[in-house]
Amino acid sequence: xxxxxxxxxxxxxxxxxxxxxxxxxxxxxxxxxxxxxxxxxxxxxxxxxxxxxxxxxxxxxxxxxxxxxxxxxxxxxxxxxxxxxxxxxxxxxxxxx
Numbered sequence: 671x672x673x674x675x676x677x678x679x680x681x682x683x684x685x686x687x688x689x690x691x692x693x694x695x696x697x698x699x700x701x702x703x704x705x706x707x708x709x710x711x712x713x714x715x716x717x718x719x720x721x722x723x724x725x726x727x728x729x730x731x732x733x734x735x736x737x738x739x740x741x742x743x744x745x746x747x748x749x750x751x752x753x754x755x756x757x758x759x760x761x762x763x764x765x766x767x
Contacts, residue, residue: 671732672729672760678753708729
């Protein structure tokens, strides 16, 4: 099953610092997941000044439950980087198919 995640960051004074402090651990998990085909693409959402204020990503997991189990341990969840997370099941277009 494919999923689209859209997340917005907390806006308190320490929010950007938490994001930057958690970023390498978050990216390492995503890289590991990409190596097994679970991460399909995504990146940071930027404001008008180029500041990271959220994330968007596409994932492929066998079930919503398995995706939720993986996501709950993500550094951006654990370290309170993302304030809101919206997840929808998706069917992504594959231009090579």
